[in-house]
Amino acid sequence: MKFEAVHACCLLLALLPNVACADMTLVSEGAPRAIIVIADKPTRVARYAAEELVRHVEKASGAKLEIQAESTVNAGTRPRIFIGDSAAVRKEGINVEKLGPETFVLRVTDEAVFIAGQDGGGEPLEAATMGGTLWGVYEWLDRDLGVRWLWPGELGTHVPKTKTVAAKTCDETTAPRLFQRRLRAGLGFESEHPALGFTKEAAKQFSEEQSIYLRRHRMGRSFPVSYGHAFTDWWEKDGAEHPEWFQLLESGKRGPNKKGGRFSMCVSNPDLQREIVARWTAKRPADATTPGFINACENDILGLCTCEKCRALDGTAPADYLKFYPPTSKMTGSRFVSDRYARFWLGIQQQAPAGVSVIGYAYFNYFQAPTTGIKLNENILIGYCPSAGWFPRSAEEHAWMKQQWADWRATSARLFMRTNHLLDGYCMPFIFAHQFADEFHHAVEKGMVATDYDSLTGHWATQGPNLYTAARLHVRPEASAEAVLAEYYAAFGGAAKAVENYFAYWENYTMGSREKIGQTMESLQASRWRSWAKAAHVLYPPECFAPAAKILDEAARTAGNDAEAAARVKFLQLGMEHARLCARVSSQLSLATSTATKDEIKKAVDELITFRRAHERSGIGNFNHLAWVEDLSWKLSEETKQTPDLYP
Structure with missing residues (x-):
């Protein structure tokens, strides 16, 4: 802010x-x-x-x-x-x-x-x-x-x-400075193996303390604004009567390609645009005084309509359209459709009452800016939502990501940050604070009006520099990454320099692992935000922790008689010990490679859960988030389907 x-x-x-x-x-x-x-x-x-x-x-x-x-x-x-x-x-x-x-x-x-x-x-x-x-x-x-x-x-x-x-x-x-400042709290993760997560009282404490933290960093908003995938239930409600509002498939069929499947809209259809405005108007209170926002964010799928009118609106795909997407990405082979969506939002805005804004996402195959020269305006608000661009990035990819923001801003639309990149990294010491800060600074310089980061997974003891930087820049957006991180390290008293060296080690490790991360995730079929624990043991093998542990030992020594600084160093040590344990369990239970027996599974999980029970009130991380990731990543016992309070 x-x-x-x-x-x-x-x-x-x-x-x-x-x-x-x-x-x-x-x-x-x-x-x-x-x-x-x-x-x-x-x-x-x-x-x-x-x-x-x-x-x-x-x-x-x-x-x-x-x-x-x-x-x-x-x-x-x-x-x-x-x-x-x-x-x-x-x-x-x-x-x-x-x-x-x-x-x-x-x-x-x-x-x-x-x-x-x-x-x-x-x-x-x-x-x-x-x-x-x-x-x-x-x-x-x-x-x-x-x-x-x-x-x-x-x-x-x-x-x-x-x-x-x-x-x-x-x-x-x-x-x-920003009308909305949001780091999504990440408190809603649920797992079919809840024993890996928090007990009820520990979850309550974690939630309450984090809520206070977010307000202290002035997370909030100046007026109500609502958006998200806008049309998820439209086919069920309107598909029979108005199939023309929905995507046309190559097969000639309108709507989803299978029952219950996802679908995009036929955004060139003027009747659809009018209906969106009409439904918004019908719900708008007559005495409303806050700014109006019409949600026109496409569903969670590529823009797929193949009708002639939609295709006629499309511009020429940029030469680098698919350059930074992996071969396994949903984007592979997709059609570039940003211009049709820009005209969709503009068509809705032009029919809406004066002063009302239309919200859309720059997402999937409409992430890059239009190429036909279409001009938008300040009453079109676009969420910058890349489906790639995970940190760490190469210098070329990082410059490309920033250019996409600048190109959308050049259309005269307003922009807000709506990335998923903070979901990355599991609970590992996965540090990208400087690159994150550089992107934030660029967005502020190029007119960012709001944020909505998905999500704050809360691994404070291993990813503290990332999370503090993300929060602090909302308060002091022009502050350099060095200045923000200096504040963080200074709180460790005499151990400040050693703690700085500790996180510099992990940031260098992270930034130097870009290719390995991509290759490992692809070979193990692991998701950057959903099943990271499949790959933790490959990306964080035992030998990478030893140098970091020595640096923290030095931090503990230099904290001296400062009890508060020593306790904060211990907090980091607990976080690294937990990360090392999780990586070891990953090597035993990863769905990509596990041959563990029932007894071996129980032994590995018991050790992990024992640690979590002992430290779940310490605040080192969001164990419910970890349970959700591990549920999708590991070969687990039926016993872990019990609640944490009942697990033996």
């Missing part, structure tokens, strides 16, 4: 360099001086924001600030921190009702601190709840206290210690 802010104090200092603004002391020598004031009937967001402020200031200084309702505050000289809308905030001239969505004012004067923003009425941790005031508190904690949220949970919350806490004088009105 880049902030568009008015820095009144900074401007004054630029004009009058000899004038200093006095900071406001909130805690002095470990003793609270200020009180927090909220409205008598605050929003839930404002109350939670005040509580978050108390928590972090106490962790920094040991001093617990008091929260008081505005009507109960006695006259006095104690500094006051006003959180959320209140009479005092309005008297100060801050009208939150006139602020934009999620916008906040952060004002520190000689007499008080004011943090108030545009809040929603829902639960503070819900992504759909606007959190302007909460964003203001996090901005202050970030800048003035130096708080860094490395990973979910208390251990991952880095708050520098200080006996004195002061708020620097400022006056800013700040809005999110």
Whole structure:
């Protein structure tokens, strides 16, 4: 999230360099001086924001600030921190009702601190709840206290210690750069072998801590927006009456090629376009005030219609159309159809009410931009959703991926990031933070308006640099990868350099394994997001862990007497130990090669589950995600179909 802010104090200092603004002391020598004031009937967001402020200031200084309702505050000289809308905030001239969505004012004067923003009425941790005031508190904690949220949970919350806490004088009105900031939580993975996953209480803890983490990185949205594969049930409902709305196959048949099969739409059909607008209009509340979005995202399949009208809309395929897709890809032999989809979205938008946006995906065989010169507009919002381009990439492939974004942006459509690349890597130390950051920076430079990454699989102890970079860039999008990662490493105190070396080892290992990864996945018929555990033992053999373990031993030594830094190094050690164990089990149970007997399966799985039970509250990774991947990757026992609480 880049902030568009008015820095009144900074401007004054630029004009009058000899004038200093006095900071406001909130805690002095470990003793609270200020009180927090909220409205008598605050929003839930404002109350939670005040509580978050108390928590972090106490962790920094040991001093617990008091929260008081505005009507109960006695006259006095104690500094006051006003959180959320209140009479005092309005008297100060801050009208939150006139602020934009999620916008906040952060004002520190000689007499008080004011943090108030545009809040929603829902639960503070819900992504759909606007959190302007909460964003203001996090901005202050970030800048003035130096708080860094490395990973979910208390251990991952880095708050520098200080006996004195002061708020620097400022006056800013700040809005999110991106109207939606989303890392999908990855909490919905379900397996037929749940014993490999979390127990119920551990899953609850993991979920709660991660939800807090995401809000601390200001994940949310400024207004409701809905999209996804839009037409999945249309054939069942409308196929008999309107077969002409659906793909025409080479056989001359309309609709799916088999019962229950996937299908694409006949996007050149003007009646289909009108029907999409009509159905959206019928569902739109008459008194709706939020921006309107029509979901026109194609189903989860290539654009396959062979009718003459659709084909007449197609442009010439770029020379590099299939260059970076493996031979086994669904894309092999496909027709380039981006121009027909661009005209489809434009046709819907032109029939929609003024100001309404149409959402589509750049996906499969319409991922590359149109080649006929068609111009779109700002009311067409396109999700950048490549079906290839997994990290790590060669320099040529990485440049190609960025060029596709630039080419779509050149059509004048707005773009949001909707990749699946964070699903990659299983729980291995699979690091691509620098390449990820470079793509993010390019997208921001070329007009990115929102994100929706699928998904946050939550392997914090092995993939921390990736995940911290992904979260942090939503808050500071222009920050370099080096600056972001320096924040992460600094939280390890005296072990910072060793931890940096540790992850540099794994990033070099990952980036140097590009060809091996592709070849292994193809030869073992493993998916980059679904069945990675088939290949873990090949890509992460025992010998690759030994150098990394030595570096972490050095990190543990250099952490010295810093208990917090030592605990964070131990967190990384647990993550690597778990990854090594998973790779070993993969070598025994991979569906690609396993000849294990029932007893051998039980022995291997028992060892893994014993480790997970011992450390499932540590937060090192999302064990439910792993159970889902392993279900699709390994030869498993019937016993593991029991719930985790019942497994022997």
